[in-house]
Amino acid sequence: MKVLVTAKRVIDPYVKVRVKSDGTGVETANVKMTINPFCEIAVEQAVRMKEAGIVTEIVVVSVGVAQSQETLRTAMAMGADRGILVESAQEIQPLAVAKILKAIVDKEQPRLVIMGKQAIDDDSNQCGQMLAALLGWPQATHISSVTLAADSAQITREIDGGLEKLTVNLPAVVTADLRLNEPRYVTLPNIMKAKKKPLENIKPEALGVDIAPRLKTLKVQEPSSRSAGVKVADVKELVAKLKNEARVI
């Protein structure tokens, strides 16, 4: 079975993000970038399915600037077979990403699409659901386990109160939560091998997709900061402060 996975290039989760002084966006110059952590989990899942002999080919897709090639190379070093970069320097919002991915899925005809549950930059948590909708396929979001059968998949999802069990028909779109797996480290020989794997470059216009943003960004700001707190010496002082100053107990 053929699987399609997605990999977004994002600012590294451990970097402190700063708003540009003119309030138009966030500072990205000289900032460490990485594969979106949830996409890394999605790629890992596909690779494990291939190692288990269930999956025959893994195609990884990224939508974004030219440097997203690096993100695709990372996914290929983990074990994806080939990459597709849909290159654009423009901001592409989740609905447009979903439309682009639909066009790729129509062409590639995978039986399963594995995505991250959210991109840690826009924190939208939309693309997977939107892609499933546009394809008319079932979806399973926030998954912590997936078992494939010939025509269906057994899913465990993380929900607010615990876990949920679902069966979805194939083809389907699933989105990875943190506990689906622990992604492997890429090794140097695999990084070298990944450099030789095929990487196709497509422009969104070639897919005939409308990518005009539907949300206009009017302002970007830092959140208001909390007023400074105090260190207390011991439990007695803490309880006194909570009672008399904060009045929460």
Next chain:
Amino acid sequence: MSVLVIAEHDGHQLKPGTANAITAAALLGGEITVLVAGLQCAPAAQVVASVAGVSKVLLADAPQYAGFLAENMTALVLSIAKNYTHIVAAATGMGKNFMPRVAALLDVQQISDISSVVSADTFVRPTYAGNVMTTVQSVDSIKVITVRATAFDPAGNAAAAAPIENVAHTADVGISKFEGQELTKSARPELTAARVIVSGGRGMGSAENFKILDPLADKLGAAVGASRAAVDSGFVPNDYQVGQTGKIVAPEMYVAVGISGAIQHLAGMKDSKVIVAINKDAEAPIFSVASYWIVDDLFKVVPDLTTELG
């Protein structure tokens, strides 16, 4: 302006978040209709009917809506969507699951997780784990919105109950099947509804040790939460996780025990009114958001605090 809010409930009561989403909906202006879908959920519709600001309740009680299956919820919402200018749900696990599906089929860009309503088409939403607040204006004809519950007070009770109407059921889409849920059982308040939360991190050391938070939580009437490290280490179930990818909470008081304060954790709790941190590392980043902190061994502080609270 006419707003459709989709309720989350357990058949009888509203889940935390819906009453807050109704408050956000009221800020948009116009009439508010609330859709209650599910299996055997007529009692929940009664509850919604007496929430302040609600003009009408639509009830869809049928097996295909059990578990809020995304494909079937989407079909139902789409069947009535054209009557509304705004479609709103809380940004809970449920809302996040089906709302983007609705948005895509209406060909609109969803506005996720709004924390403030500027006008009927302009909203503020946190991005980058809450480190950046972005103001966006939607050009779409229908606005599909999920609401960050902690940013809006829950709507109160109405003087008179709104009318309840049955809405025509959509057919089971039949491409997915809800097989059931395993819910974590707890006598404590739900994390997202609790007035006080006591959360433990990797510093708790083990599932066994994590239990020392229970007597403290009992004294405070608190819910118990956790960092991702504590969940990944198997100390507690996944639904305890607070943070960028867990639950967003903003209680009156949040007590962080043995939690370092990574940005992804802060993203889920830094809007709490009072934050207490207990950590033996004098440099722990959690102190940057704490109202009060103690630098000491948690295995000494937690029992002492429990005793001191009397």
